[in-house]
Amino acid sequence: MDELSAEILAGLPAAFIAGPTLIADWIVVWPLALPLIGAAILLMGRSRSAWQASFALAVLVATLLSEALLVQRVIESGPVVMTMSRWLPPFGISFAADMLGASFALVAGIVSIVVLLYSQSEVELRETRYGYYSLLLLLLAGVNGAFLTGDVFNLYVWLEVLLISSFGLMIMGGRKIQLDGAVKYGFISLLGTTFFLIAVGLLYGLLGTLNMADIVRVAPDADPVAMSGIAGLFLLALGMKAAAFPVNAWLPASYHTPDPTISALFGGLLTKVGVYAIIRILGQLLPANVARDWALIRGPNFAPFEFGVSLNLVIALIAGATLILAPLGAMAETNLRRAIGFLVIGGIGAMLAGVALGTSGGIFGAAIYALHSMLTITGLYLVAGLIERATGTTDTRRMGGLYQFSSPLSILFICLVFAVSGLPPFLGFWPKFVLVQAGLGGESYGLAAAILLNAFLTIVAGSRLWSHIFWRNGREGDGSEAPNPNLKPLQLKDRWWGLVPAATLTLAIVLLGLWPAPLFLAGSRAAAGIVDPTAYVDSVSPVGAP
Amino acid sequence: MSGAGFLDFAIYAALALLTLTLILATIRIARGPSLPDRILGLDMLVSISIGYIAVIAIKTGFMLYLDIAISLGLVGFLATVAFARFVLRRGDLGSGGGAREKGEEATR
């Protein structure tokens, strides 16, 4: 540093983070940097396909390891922060891993590894020239970036990374139906992220900052009118990302179109990022603005009344509608993976219900619901892929007879269906339990009832799927008990690469259902950090904070 | 009038003229009638923009705008090439151009 800059430096408040950055603090960067650089290396060697799968696996394992260490650090010593380029926040971009982000990242890492192993049973995806492995790593990089960043514009960037990599994955295979699905997914998603960009831009215009911890500090005093609109815009943008009613059409239109492996990856990761961002932005950064009157409904002159509508109420209505309508879709669908898509959406309703409650219990429930959903939905899609291979169809009416045919598939499917329905002792019960508790405790009886009704309808839908695909001997229509002639045994590769990862994941889900303590630990800490962001803000410590 | 004053006047005059020019080119783009006419208009728009940027450079005293002008010329060329190729390949003149039948003939 030359003399001139030293002189300037003296006139500035403080420009640099003074002390050296410990190598240990890099733990918050690796979950992003490893898959990102790994993807770049894969691309550089794209013509040599032999080592790509192993290399991708190695990168994923390293990423998972770093995520696990990160979670451990967060448990031990609270949020882990690194502000890039050494510029003090809010001037530089911070990466700030609190329990919410770190635990989400960890589960995302698990999902990616399972999917990578599973995809080894899918010849088409292994053709590395088209970049499947790179895209997988990039998706994870985008997801982790979104989970860990402490800057709203940077969040936008990572949302786009995961969006574009999901585009790439969605069209892997190039089937017509994929193109159709991708058109809908693509255009609607693009709208969603553009709305997000607009909201971020307006937020900058209003608050003059992009750093999340800094926003926590200044948002409550901002112009409430402008803030209402911005919060609403965030809700719309992220609601689209999370597939909340009524802007969720892209999900059932597209998730069933790519290879099941990809469906699994999407089902596990994509919408959860939207939920994460909703929790982060509406639950942590702008809760005061969300809870404030968002709009006033005034009665006509002859019946003067005023009814304040908070954004919480809007979210609650959205959550309720999503909770109830989604399982109806799952009931009505005859395409297996499309039906699962509706189950994904139902879960989103539950998570939004938690956000609508806004209490620590609600956020807690939403967080562990998301963690559960990431695992369970991934498992469900993976098993659905195996079912499609064994039955040779995607249509539940043409399936049937699998119960006798394959015990492993039966066990996996029923465990996952019960998990997604929220029947104890399966994993899905716990978040619903927490949410019902939070709803009743917060006297939001409607939300609690909607969650229970959702569970009920999901049981109906799930048991029908089970009955039609597994119990029934044959296919709908042609004498439903006549044996299904189209069943073919899973090939060796399906069993080793398909069944084993799916079974391992399911086993983990079952065990976590039986012993949910880790989930509760993560969820409660995450919720505490969201509801009271003091620790988060302190660890980032933006310039200007008291 | 001082040199600086004259230059100021010249800059505003040039801006006025170039703005008018931009509008005229835009009118050609909007009016067509054929696709090549519109492409010509767009090509024109590019070269006017180069002049416009140059005037801004002088107005603000930032010579850095010059590079924008040069780059625009280069990439604008690519645009015209692409359009020309479209016209050639597709034999598509849009509407007008007095060669509807021929346009269809040229369709392969």
Add this chain to the structure above:
Amino acid sequence: MLFVKTLIFALVWTAITGSFTFSNLVLGAGIGALALWVVRERLTTSLFLTRVYRALSLFGFLLVELVISGVRVALLVVSPRLDKQLNPGIIAFPLKVKSDVEITLLANMITLTPGTLSVDVSEDRKTLFVHAIAVPSKQALIRSIADGFERRIIEAFE
């Protein structure tokens, strides 16, 4: 020959960067060499303006012609009875120049000069089709091009 081209590129580089230091020249030479390497397949082996003074005179002539042509067109478009002034036509100009570079140069110059615009070159590279805005006489037009640009190009490239 390649050295000359690289040198020219290095000079262009120092020109656009506006810094005439030795290291910048070396950098420019390096970048120029790289750029030429990329397009190496397509670089014609013909002479590249060996006779620089003729080339410069050609360039000067072009600039003068360009100004004249610009003024003519400008006057043309503001004339109130435009259609009276117009007498357009497409004529075939028999080429004497042979090489691609020469043909290209000629065609471009024709476009930049008064009243003419190169439309196409025939497949056998013997004919250049020129659109003229006012064709009083076909032969006169052909002669003016042949005596003007074409002659100068041939001189510059002999």
Add this chain to the structure above:
Amino acid sequence: MSTVIFRTIAPYLSALMLVFSVFVLLRGHNEPGGGFIAGLIAAASLAIYAIAAGVVEVRKALRLHPLALAGFGVFLAGLSGILSAFVKAPFLTGLWVTFTLPDGTELALSTPLMFDIGVYFTVFGVLSTVALALEEDDEGSV
């Protein structure tokens, strides 16, 4: 576009544009420009070359697949960020090394420059990939 005129002029124009793109890249830190625009100009030059000479020739000229170049770009940018780990600074911290050349010029090498070069390669690689693939997808080019 097999006209003599275009085919003749295109290589020179492309080469000039490539030179220009490097210029735009290197001065980006102090004046408008930078990796993105430079990469874009470079890709445009390649596109002109491809339209004139055909994709096969461009691929031959490039040797590497342009997408690998893009990978290299992101790799370079990421690496420039990780270098700061060696000086106990956070990710993507700008590091500067200044050399004095024999003729007295100061040559500043820095990770931001490395980063911008990464941007350049990425943009160049990807846009070239897209242009060439689209061009190739089309049989019987004009």
Add this chain to the structure above:
Amino acid sequence: MQSVTDFSFLLVALAPFFAAPLAPWITRFAGHHAGWVLAIVPASIFVTLIGFIEPISLGGRARIGLPWIPGDALNTNIEFSFYLDGLSLVFALLISGIGTFIIAYSGGYLKGHPHQGRFFAFMLAFMGSMMGLVLADSIVTLFVFWELTSITSFLLIGFDHHRQAARRGAIQALIITGGGGLALLAGLVILAFENQTWSVAEMLTRAGTMQESPHYLAMLLLVLAGAFTKSAQVPFHFWLPNAMEAPTPVSAYLHSATMVKAGVYLLLRMNPVLGDTVQWQTILPAFGGLTLLTGAILALRQTDMKQMLAYTTVGTLGMLVMLIGVGSEAAIAAAILVLVAHAFYKGALFLIAGTIDRETGTYDITQVSGLFARMPVSGIAAILAAISMAGIPVSLGYFAKEEVYSLLADPGWREVPVVIVALVGNALMLVVGLAIAMKVFFGAQTQTPKAPHEGPLSMISGSLILGVASFGAGFVIHDFGRLFVVPSVTAVRDLLAGNHLETWHFAPLLLALSVVTWALGALAFWFLDDIRTQLRRLAGIWSWGPDHGFDQAMFGLIRSAGWITRMLHHGRLEIYFVLIFVALALVTLGPLLAQGLPPMPGIPYLTFYEWGIMVIALMGLFAVVVGRTRLVAIVSLGVQGFAVAVIFILFGAPDLGFTQFMVETLTVVILTLVMTRLRLEHRDTRIFEDVVRDGALAIIAGAGVTVLLFAVLRNPLDTRLSEFFTETSVALAHGHNIVNVILVDYRALDTLGEITVVMTAGIAILALIRLRAGGQRTGAGLAKRAPAPKKRAGRAIRTPAPGSAGA
């Protein structure tokens, strides 16, 4: 409270779960003898539990809690905890004891069935769930096991999965009991809130406080919804007869002895916490009585043995609920006796019915008679069980019935009607008992689908022992009362109950009531065929019942689900867009309209060339909209792009203008490159109505964003970030172009993400262009390597179909 320190009952509760996964393997090696092997599990549980009888009868209780869910989660530690007292012990003994016979029985009953191992696994899992349920202390633990019984019974009822009726029964049971379970969950959560504890044991220490709670009624109704559905009370009774589609051991175990009693258990458990109120004492007896009569009458209508037994089970469950509703010490004692007696005789009868079916091939009592000679052991067991069912002295059933009638000792507004209903119900159920024992085993032998002979040891031992126990328990009724009834009543009523049960006693009133019962029953048995005919005729007239209603509700739900889903997910992208933009208009305009629009701005000062650029931008936009062909629109797109670039340049953003020029040009270029390959119809196909709709929506939504922008703009901008960058750019970041320094230094991470997007787009686009799948694969995962069609799809573009080529 005396504490029993032996925690082996924890293992007792969980042992079946450990055995369940092993069952298929054991069955693979041991065949149907696996029944005997696996029966060791419940048998040892039973034996272990016997050791608890004495200490518990002396007032002991045991509790064990394992840490399960960490304490800071809900500020309430949820434990995986169990609690053993008189009540849970009785249930646990029943479950393990009868379970032993059932498992052994299943070995014979399902001999040779390909999925016998699976069956054992389900049965053991169910057994574990049931054990867990009755032994649970934490209500979370209780609820987990509660739902586990629903899940395992779902799998068991659907065991004969190839029959639609079985699947229907299973789904019906799951939906009804699972749905009730959800209500129960809500009730339990409120209960936990109100009690500030998850532990039932702790709640019991605060008995009597909940009844004052403002949420009492909600809790009560929700808990009752859970218990009534599980215990098949009217109007949820219909799932139980349908559950008879299960293999008979399942019916015997789940649907008489155990699962359906879970609701009864819950009501008994909750009696101290929620009972003793007018609501409790009204609702329970009312529903219970109705259920008793309904079950008894419907049982008469049947000729299928399993159906008859099922409906009498419904009736008995009604009786139990009725008694619990009364809630007095005597009523609870009666309930315990009825419960145990019913488990014995009904278990025996179910097993016998299963044996008969297996040996004769039918369940229909009109098809079989005179079996005694062929199946003497089963006949004896049936007679013993029927005696108990009929309440003939000195069987266990007799004491149960007397205990019910003894409610009249303290006649009140509840007791009298309860006894009358119980009497009628008992009489009608007597008929069923007689019908099965007499009609089937005596009379002339008839031709049956299979030639009958006695079942194997595994199948007859259970029924015989249960039959003997039904009858024989009466001889040790005093000890029975001391060891089981009194501790249970003590647990439920929280008082030390007395034991007045004696084998030989004389109570004239009770005897008289018993006689009336027998007389009524005998009369009905005499006219059974006529009664059945009349009942069936009645059923023919009024065919609608809740069972039919279930189908209607189910398929109505499915149909409306289909309709709603088709409405919402129609596949028309533009309608999806309409929704999104309506939402955009709402979120932007909603708060602003409600809270007051920002004041409209005055006309600001702009230079003439700024106005000019604005005009050009608007012209460009206009041309894009009205451009008739797509390429014209694309060319016009360039105009607005250039205008935007010029705006950037005019307002001090050369980098932006630079990039915008480049990108906009390139956008137009690649649009053109692609358009070169497409041959599209030129016109905008929108009809006028759509133009109006789209235009209006566009204007409103666009206006929304604008107004929001105004609302932001009227606030001053905090520029500390930009000031910092401006001050430090040269000095500390060594760059003069602040924007570029932001991009590669201050916010380099954004740029890293940005180039990642670029790179990823490259990968995706290349894959999109190169990866083609022939086009015939519309289903995923199918026909992966199908040959490509001769004509490449791409060629179709250049050889357009006639009519699609429009110039």
Add this chain to the structure above:
Amino acid sequence: MIAELHLYLVGTILVIGAIFSCLAAVGILRLPDLYTRMHAASKAGTLGSGLTLIAIAIFALDAGVALRALAGVAFLLLTAPVAAHLLARSAYIAGYKPAAITRINDLDPDRKSNSD
């Protein structure tokens, strides 16, 4: 005085350049067909832009900027005629007929069938 003259020179060139550009635009509006319009665009347009770049070269009083501006002019001279040629050729082959007043047409219409 020299400085004043310098500014006058710059201003004048600027205005002349702008006038050329403007007239080129008038030309493309007034002239009857594509080919005649291209005369206006390629000549007057190039001249106009070129002059403004030259104005910069003079104004900057900096060798680097001046050379860059001249390089820009060179680029213009290189690209403008080629672009005009390509567009005219494509339009012709695509069937864009010259305006009715065009007297001579040496381009044989049959040529276009084998032109690409």
Add this chain to the structure above:
Amino acid sequence: MVETFPVSMPESIFAGLVGVFFMVAIYLLLSRSLIRMLLGVVLLGNAANLLIFVVGRLTRDVPPIVPGELSVPAEATANPLPQALILTAIVIGFSLFAFLLVLAYRAYQELDADNTDTMRLAEPENPPRPPESY
């Protein structure tokens, strides 16, 4: 409550222009024709970029570039941060646009349709009714 003031700066008229951009973009996105929708995407991107530009407040003429010899700009410059954000957004938007464009191209090749109403593979026009059975 913060002090607010009415807008009568150049920003306000450009805010109006942003609105028009949004309107046209939305109108095009609703057109059902993939190519027009893509034009809408481009316009939407421009609208968002302009919005960020305007919301960062407008300063005439002075770019955020420190003249060579100085270490801080001599006069107030345009706000550099929104410019950097927009640059990132432009690049990202362009990448997404390029993908969607090629997607539309491939969709047209494979599905023979530019009209989204006729693209009904993923969600068929008459979806099968859910079976009424167990």
